[in-house]
Amino acid sequence: MHFRLKYWLPAILMGVLISVFSTHFFSSERTAHFIIPILHRLFPSASHHALHLVHVGIRKAAHVLEFGAFSIAVFHGLRADRSGWRLNWALITLLIAVCYASLDEVHQIFVPFRQPSFRDVLIDSAGALLAQVFVWAYARLHPNSGPESGRVDAVDQPAASA
Numbered sequence: 001m002h003f004r005l006k007y008w009l010p011a012i013l014m015g016v017l018i019s020v021f022s023t024h025f026f027s028s029e030r031t032a033h034f035i036i037p038i039l040h041r042l043f044p045s046a047s048h049h050a051l052h053l054v055h056v057g058i059r060k061a062a063h064v065l066e067f068g069a070f071s072i073a074v075f076h077g078l079r080a081d082r083s084g085w086r087l088n089w090a091l092i093t094l095l096i097a098v099c100y101a102s103l104d105e106v107h108q109i110f111v112p113f114r115q116p117s118f119r120d121v122l123i124d125s126a127g128a129l130l131a132q133v134f135v136w137a138y139a140r141l142h143p144n145s146g147p148e149s150g151r152v153d154a155v156d157q158p159a160a161s162a
Contacts, residue, residue, distance in 0.1 A: 004080060007076060007077045007079070007080040007081070008077035010073035010076055010077070011070065011073035011074045011076070011077045013073075014066070014069055014070040014073045015070065015100065017066065018066055018067070018070060018100070018104060019104070019107070021062070021066065022104050022107055022108055022111065022114065023111060023114075024111055024112045024113045024114060027113035027114055028055075028056075028059065029113055030113070031055070031059065032052075032055055035055050035058060036051050036052070036055055039051045039054055039055065060120075060123055063120060063123045063124050063127060064123060064124075064126060064127035064130065065127065066124075066127070067097055067100075067101060067123075067124040067125070067127035067128045067131075068127040068128060068130055068131035068134075069131070070097055070100065070128065071093055071094070071097045071127070071128035071129075071131040071132055071135075072131050072134075072135060074093045074096050074097060075089060075090065075093045075131075075132065075135055078092055078093060084139060084143075085135060085136055085139035085140075090132045090135070090136065093128070093132060094125070094128055094129060094132060097124070097125065097128035098121070098124075098125045098128065101120070101121045101124035101125055101128070102121050104120075104124070105117060105118070105120055105121055
């Protein structure tokens with residue numbers, strides 16, 4: 001049990017971080033209090049509406065990044081001490097990420113100053129999918145990374161007998 005936990009620890013920590021970001025402390029109203037003034041300093045001639053749109057863009061980019069990192073961490077947990085890339089690992093990772101994104105939005109029903117959004121689930125899922133494309137590409141470019149040979153398999157297939 002302890003042996004496998006070390007592979008899942010990054011995913012657990014990312015899940016906790018995502019949950020913290022879902023609290024009222026990171027609501028749009030709260031983040032606007034420090035992001036909008038920074039944006040105003042960087043772009044003094046920008047309209048309030050333009051600054052608001054950039055703020056929204058930053059928040060949505062954060063969704064992509066946090067669920068991308070979560071997706072990579074979940075893939076790491078699934079792969080554990082094995083090497084390479086397998087389609088079923090990526091699909092299970094995406095399923096876990098989409099479920100967690102959905103759970104995160106349901107959680108926001110009960111959080112003051114937050115509201116659930118199906119669009120955010122889609123954005124989170126896109127971040128997880130994009131991260132899995134990067135994981136696949138990395139495995140293709142670095143076949144010897146990982147604890148063993150680093151073989152990249154499109155799918156889990158039984159070894160052919162000679």
